Amino acid sequence: MDLVNHLEGRLLFAVPKSKSPPKGRLQQATLDLLSGSDVQFRRETRLDIALVKNLPIALIFLPAADIPTFVGEGRVDLGITGRDQVAEHDATLPAGEVSGVEEILDLGFGGCKLQVQVPEKGDMTEAKQLVGRNVVTSFTALTEQFFRQLEGVEAGQKLSTKIKYVGGSVEAACALGVADGIVDLVESGETMKAAGLKAIDTVVSSTAVLVKARESNSDILTLLTSRIRGVITAQKFVLCQYNIPRTQLPVASKITPGKRAPTITALEEENWVAVSSMVEKKRIATVMDELTKVGATDILVMNIANSRTD
Numbered sequence: 310m311d312l313v314n315h316l317e318g319r320l321l322f323a324v325p326k327s328k329s330p331p332k333g334r335l336q337q338a339t340l341d342l343l344s345g346s347d348v349q350f351r352r353e354t355r356l357d358i359a360l361v362k363n364l365p366i367a368l369i370f371l372p373a374a375d376i377p378t379f380v381g382e383g384r385v386d387l388g389i390t391g392r393d394q395v396a397e398h399d400a401t402l403p404a405g406e407v408s409g410v411e412e413i414l415d416l417g418f419g420g421c422k423l424q425v426q427v428p429e430k431g432d433m434t435e436a437k438q439l440v441g442r443n444v445v446t447s448f449t450a451l452t453e454q455f456f457r458q459l460e461g462v463e464a465g466q467k468l469s470t471k472i473k474y475v476g477g478s479v480e481a482a483c484a485l486g487v488a489d490g491i492v493d494l495v496e497s498g499e500t501m502k503a504a505g506l507k508a509i510d511t512v513v514s515s516t517a518v519l520v521k522a523r524e525s526n527s528d529i530l531t532l533l534t535s536r537i538r539g540v541i542t543a544q545k546f547v548l549c550q551y552n553i554p555r556t557q558l559p560v561a562s563k564i565t566p567g568k569r570a571p572t573i574t575a576l577e578e579e580n581w582v583a584v585s586s587m588v589e590k591k592r593i594a595t596v597m598d599e600l601t602k603v604g605a606t607d608i609l610v611m612n613i614a615n616s617r618t619d
């Protein structure tokens with residue numbers, strides 16, 4: 310089937326494609342998110358377009374770095390990429406131009422930081438010590454913006470720091486004598502450590518984001534965004550249920566205020582109530598400790614498969 314001629318009337322949704330199978334850091338989590346949103350498709354080998362079977366949507370598999378360009382120019386309506394990539398795209402725009410890429414949702418996965426790194430054994434401790442020296446990066450626009458601010462130099466005026474682009478293996482630049490410092494992504498920090506580098510500043514903190522073309526708006530875009538938000542919320546929260554004496558309800562409600570308010574049900578046993586409330590997963594252990602202290606019993610925690618809370 311000639312897929313390109315079947316795109317008419319469909320929402321175009323750009324999702325990150327993996328260049329090399331072992332990586333594609335955003336790809337698996339994105340595919341899980343689509344599956345949780347009941348976006349059904351089959352991607353033919355070697356094809357970068359897949360028509361969604363049950364919704365008027367076409368998925369376009371693109372490198373994460375290119376997605377902000379396609380979304381920004383309104384060529385695709387929605388996209389998933391790293392906030393670092395959106396920031397790099399926006400940094401290339403002429404001063405005062407509003408970006409065509411609008412962030413609508415933080416997806417929570419793909420966390421990393423774009424950091425200024427220098428040799429661990431050297432004497433540099435602050436990014437301003439790199440001013441006037443050689444800096445190598447794959448993120449030239451953000452790096453230029455960062456050093457412009459450090460140097461106090463306006464756009465259009467010459468920067469004294471020399472910024473060079475490399476497409477990968479950025480961390481090798483210092484060892485090879487090409488750079489005095491680099492600006493590169495750090496996730497676990499292992500690459501940086503293995504290359505004998507240390508981070509001295511952060512340019513951008515990033516997670517994967519759902520973005521839309523500023524001018525795109527449609528019912529299907531609203532529906533898909535709401536489904537994706539539901540899956541992300543479900544992943545971030547758990548449902549906490551417990552029993553508590555009614556007298557302790559005000560204090561317990563402060564511990565588990567829920568997204569809007571906790572659900573309270575009367576129990577057969579007089580003066581006792583059952584409370585059910587959404588709690589952020591990362592806080593649940595502390596919340597359980599606090600509930601126990603104020604007299605809650607039968608505390609149960611359940612995963613949420615999906616949600617639609619706002």
Ligand SMILES: Nc1ncnc2c1ncn2[C@@H]1O[C@H](COP(=O)(O)OP(=O)(O)OP(=O)(O)O)[C@@H](O)[C@H]1O
Nearest residue numbers: 327328329332333334335373391419420421494496
């Ligand atoms: N350790 C990391 N290194 C690079 N990117 C990371 C890392 N952790 C999270 N990310 C995010 O993933 C994005 C890159 O994703 P992408 O799938 O294009 O590249 P990749 O993981 O290097 O895979 P591939 O080389 O297959 O393209 C980055 O822009 C960033 O937002």
Ligand SMILES: O=P(O)(O)OC[C@H]1O[C@H](OP(=O)(O)OP(=O)(O)O)[C@H](O)[C@@H]1O
Nearest residue numbers: 477478479494495496497498499500501
């Ligand atoms: O902090 P870490 O968990 O070690 O991850 C960070 C490293 O991963 C990325 O490189 P990648 O593996 O994509 O290889 P590349 O240098 O060829 O881009 C990034 O550019 C860092 O080098």
